[in-house]
Amino acid sequence: MTELVKALSMELRNSVEADESVWRSFGSGKDSFRNLVRAAVELLWRNVESSPERQLLTYETTTYALREGEQTPAKLAIAREQYEFNDSNVAEVLEQARQGTGITFTLPVQTISRFALNFIDGVVLRWLVDGDSATVQDQLDVLADVIASYVSE
Numbered sequence: 575m576t577e578l579v580k581a582l583s584m585e586l587r588n589s590v591e592a593d594e595s596v597w598r599s600f601g602s603g604k605d606s607f608r609n610l611v612r613a614a615v616e617l618l619w620r621n622v623e624s625s626p627e628r629q630l631l632t633y634e635t636t637t638y639a640l641r642e643g644e645q646t647p648a649k650l651a652i653a654r655e656q657y658e659f660n661d662s663n664v665a666e667v668l669e670q671a672r673q674g675t676g677i678t679f680t681l682p683v684q685t686i687s688r689f690a691l692n693f694i695d696g697v698v699l700r701w702l703v704d705g706d707s708a709t710v711q712d713q714l715d716v717l718a719d720v721i722a723s724y725v726s727e
Contacts, residue, residue, distance in 0.1 A: 600675060607675040608722035614667055615694070615714045622698055623707060629698050632656070657691070664691050668721070677725040686724055693717050 600606040600613075622629055636653045643650025665687035672679060679686060697713050700706075 602676040603727050604675075604677055604722055604725055607671055607677045607725055608718050610671045610675060611668070611721050612714065612718035614671065615717060618694070619710060619714060622701075623710075626702060630702055633699060633702075660691050661687050664688075672725070677727055679724060680726055681724045686721060690717065690721060693720075 600610045636656060639649045639651075639653035639656075643653065661684065665683050668679075668683055668687055668690070672683070693713075694717070697710055697717075701710050
């Protein structure tokens with residue numbers, strides 16, 4: 575189960591890095607950082623939207639691990655590893671964007687990445703419920719704006 579969860583997470587991570595032109599087309603500074611983050615979450619979103627069944631599977635795996643974790647601590651570890659792995663991936667993407675645009679984070683990158691992951695989790699789950707892709711686009715704009723509010727030039 576751990577390997578399945580990591581494979582699904584890596585698929586999302588790879589979708590962000592797949593379009594190298596996104597990473598080359600931005601300048602420096604806070605606005606460039608915000609636009610780069612927005613472009614990265616758009617790439618991630620395209621993967622999510624094309625695979626709702628896989629996204630649902632990640633939630634099912636997590637809730638199963640949490641439900642069974644009391645009797646089998648190793649299963650609880652699956653959920654924890656999933657989120658630690660995802661936090662690390664998001665932090666790496668944010669760090670790559672930081673380096674590419676020359677900005678400085680005003681909070682630890684781990685704090686920002688955890689917030690971003692929590693936000694994305696909620697957006698994906700809500701989209702699985704209501705299928706409202708137009709609203710997701712607005713939410714991704716908000717996410718990029720909030721993340722950019724924690725950087726300085």
